[in-house]
Structure formats: C-alpha cells, structure tokens
Amino acid sequence: MRTKTLEPGRIGFALFRHALLGLGALIMLAPFVLMISVSLKPSGEIFSPEFTLLPKVWHAWENYSAAFTKQPLARFILNGFIVTGSIFVCQLIVALPCAYALAKLRWRGKETVFLMVLLGLLIPHQVTAIPLYILFWKFGLLDSYAAIILPSTISVFGIFLMRQFFLTVPDDLINAARLDGLGEFAIVWRIMMPTAVPAVIAFGVLSLVWNWNEFFWPLIVIQSEHLATPPLGVVFFNNAEAGTNYGPLMAAATAITAPLVIAFLAAQRWFIDGVTMTAVK
Structure with a gap:
C-alpha cells in the first residue's frame, strides 16, 4: 500500500498559512482578552505599569456587581433582546415572501427589481437618517422602541440572502405543493421556510450582531435611559459618576458582548451551512 508524502514546498506553505491565520485570530481576539482581563482586576492593577494578563487580586465580583448596580445594565441587555428580536421577526416576515417572488415566480420586471435590491446594498443607512428622524x-x-425598530424592519441583505438560498430549492418541490392545492403564501411559510432553516439561522445571527451593536441610530432617537440599547447603555455608564472606573466599565462591556458570543457558538454549524449553501448560485 503506497503512502502519500507531502512535498516540502506544500508543507512549508501549509505552515505559513496556518501561522498567518493564527496571527490574524490572535490580533482579533486580543481586545476581547484584554477586556475580560481588565474586568477581573482592581483599579490599582489596571493602572499598574506592569501588565499581567491574570489579576494578582481577583476583583471580579466587585466589578460585575458594580456594573449591574451603578447603572441598569440588565435593562440595557433586555432592551437589546427586545429590539433585535422584534427587528429579526419583522425582517423575516418581509424577506421570505420577497425572496420567494424574486427566485421562483415569473413576472415582468423581476430582474429590474432584483437590481434595485442589489443597489440598496450600496446605500449606507446614515444617508436616510435625517429624513427618517424628521x-x-x-x-x-x-x-x-418603535423609533429604533421600524427603520430596520426591511433588510435588503436578508432579501438577497434568502433569494440566493431559494434558487437552490428544486422547482419540482414547489410544483408538487401547488398540485396539492397550496397557494403561494402557504408555500412560502409551509414549504420554503422549513427548507431554508440554515439560511434563516445564518441571517438571524448576522441580524443579531448588526442590530445589537447598532450605536448611531439609537443615539439619535433615544433620550430616555430606560430605552437604551446595550452599546448606548455603555455610553450612559461611562458618563455616570463611577464610569471612569474601568473595572466595572469593562465588566459591563463583557456582559454585553457575551450574548453575541453565545448565540454564534450555539448556531455555528447552521450558520456555516447557511452561508455556504447560499453561495451555490
């Protein structure tokens, strides 16, 4: 039985590739590692000239309890779930029928409308901020809450992503559903949506990250502290009297980042499947 040997050039290239990817991962993870490290330290160690990754004196309980008591951090996180959940449901209600019409139905002007959808991806949301505010x-x-949620209820990227996935669904499945007497809207919600679960989860993760981290629009339309989303809540925390204490501030940032990390790790397999399947066509 012959064994396959790798050429030295290929081994060197593979090592270089993995080293480069590892360096990139290290650079991206470094701010988060530093954030968690500072959230565990007392003020004396944070401003110490000698940096250590792990604290000499663990101050985690004090920092995290201060983060949740000095400002209503739990309320900010709850607002984040309310806003992002409502936006995702509305985006899904709009994106699925639109994507189905662009992918599977035949009607005049379909290509022009899809071109307009692609053009919509090029328009920054800051462009429409002033008209929407007025x-x-x-x-x-x-x-x-309506001021935060309504501008994001239609996701051009969601329509594009779902349309790309629906192109991979066989037309025979849709024709069989029509023969069974299902209408077009019934096909969308009873056939296409269960089929598109990986794409829906992938879009859900992206929508959660985008809208959870949205800072520009809530800063404009929100004045009440009890309506603040997580990123805006960090600003309120920083403006408070104890906000210059970086231990509680980094603890608040860690608590706000944790739901995104948990959501991605929980949906990682479906996220990768959804992104790769939508790239087939």
Whole structure:
C-alpha cells in the first residue's frame, strides 16, 4: 500500500498559512482578552505599569456587581433582546415572501427589481437618517422602541440572502405543493421556510450582531435611559459618576458582548451551512 508524502514546498506553505491565520485570530481576539482581563482586576492593577494578563487580586465580583448596580445594565441587555428580536421577526416576515417572488415566480420586471435590491446594498443607512428622524418627529415616535425598530424592519441583505438560498430549492418541490392545492403564501411559510432553516439561522445571527451593536441610530432617537440599547447603555455608564472606573466599565462591556458570543457558538454549524449553501448560485 503506497503512502502519500507531502512535498516540502506544500508543507512549508501549509505552515505559513496556518501561522498567518493564527496571527490574524490572535490580533482579533486580543481586545476581547484584554477586556475580560481588565474586568477581573482592581483599579490599582489596571493602572499598574506592569501588565499581567491574570489579576494578582481577583476583583471580579466587585466589578460585575458594580456594573449591574451603578447603572441598569440588565435593562440595557433586555432592551437589546427586545429590539433585535422584534427587528429579526419583522425582517423575516418581509424577506421570505420577497425572496420567494424574486427566485421562483415569473413576472415582468423581476430582474429590474432584483437590481434595485442589489443597489440598496450600496446605500449606507446614515444617508436616510435625517429624513427618517424628521418623519418620526412628525409622527411623535421619537424616544420609543418603535423609533429604533421600524427603520430596520426591511433588510435588503436578508432579501438577497434568502433569494440566493431559494434558487437552490428544486422547482419540482414547489410544483408538487401547488398540485396539492397550496397557494403561494402557504408555500412560502409551509414549504420554503422549513427548507431554508440554515439560511434563516445564518441571517438571524448576522441580524443579531448588526442590530445589537447598532450605536448611531439609537443615539439619535433615544433620550430616555430606560430605552437604551446595550452599546448606548455603555455610553450612559461611562458618563455616570463611577464610569471612569474601568473595572466595572469593562465588566459591563463583557456582559454585553457575551450574548453575541453565545448565540454564534450555539448556531455555528447552521450558520456555516447557511452561508455556504447560499453561495451555490
């Protein structure tokens, strides 16, 4: 039985590739490691000229308890779940029918509409901030959950992602559903949505990260502290009297980042499947 041997050049390239990827991972993880390290230290060690990754005196309980008591951090995190959950549900309600129409139905102007969807990906949301602000001011919606949620209810990227996934679904499956008497909306919710679970989860993770970390728009439309989303809550925390204490501040940042990490790790397999399957066509 012949054994396959690797050429020295290929071994060297593989080692270089893995070293480069490892260096990139280290650079990206370094701020988070530093954030957690500072959240475990007392003030004396944080400003010490000698840096140590692990604290000499563990101050985790004091920092994290201060983070949740000096400011309503639990309320900020709850607001994050309310806002991101509501946005994702609305985005899904809009994206699935639109993606199905662009992928599986035949109608005049479909390619033009899809081109407009692609153009929508190029428009930064900051461009529409002032008109939307004036619109919400006219309707008296400023400083409310609706002001944060409504501008993000339609996701152009979500429509594009779902459309790419629906292109991989066989037309025979849809024709069989029509023969069974299902209408187009029933096909979307009873056939296409269960089929697109990996893409839905992938889009859900991306939507959670984008809207959880959104800072620009809530900063404009929110004045009440009890409506603040997690990133805006960190600003309120920093502006408080004890906000210059970096131990509790980094503890708050760690608590706010933890749900995103947990969500990604829990949905990692489906996230990768959804992203790769939507790239087939």
